[in-house]
Amino acid sequence: MKITDNLLKQMYAHATEAYPRECFGFLVGTPENGGWVRRVVRGTNLNTDRTDRFEMDPLEFVKTARAAEDDGFDIIGFYHSHPDWLAIPSQTDILSEVEGSLYVIVAVHQGHPHNTGVWIIADDAPRRFVQLPLEIVDERELEND
Ligand SMILES: [Zn+2]
Numbered sequence: 001m002k003i004t005d006n007l008l009k010q011m012y013a014h015a016t017e018a019y020p021r022e023c024f025g026f027l028v029g030t031p032e033n034g035g036w037v038r039r040v041v042r043g044t045n046l047n048t049d050r051t052d053r054f055e056m057d058p059l060e061f062v063k064t065a066r067a068a069e070d071d072g073f074d075i076i077g078f079y080h081s082h083p084d085w086l087a088i089p090s091q092t093d094i095l096s097e098v099e100g101s102l103y104v105i106v107a108v109h110q111g112h113p114h115n116t117g118v119w120i121i122a123d124d125a126p127r128r129f130v131q132l133p134l135e136i137v138d139e140r141e142l143e144n145d
Pocket of ligand 1: 081
């Protein structure tokens with residue numbers, strides 16, 4: 001998955017602000033070649049009962065998808081944070097995963113973004129996540145695109 005340093009920092013800022021709760025957001029871009037994130041859109045975490053869960057607002061999904069399509073992009077995945085935990089999918093993440101979507105998980109340790117994992121559900125059964133490489137793209141590459 002390709003992303004610029006600037007967009008990565010936007011996710012880190014969101015994860016830091018949300019700490020100790022989980023943040024949630026949308027990855028907007030193009031799906032080819034493992035995915036290219038062109039925009040990061042903050043979402044609302046509807047779950048207020050627990051700090052280790054997130055729940056998407058379906059209306060927000062539709063609005064974000066429409067805005068993305070207007071610019072020739074799609075929602076290619078989601079990001080959320082794991083406060084004081086690892087950047088690997090939890091059991092809940094495996095159950096909630098949307099087929100074919102990228103899942104970016106930002107581990108936040110004591111309020112500071114620690115590392116990032118990019119995951120996607122494998123095509124083969126049983127249902128499991130596989131990790132994808134994260135490629136930081138230079139902003140200037142986007143300008144030439
Ligand atoms: Zn999770």
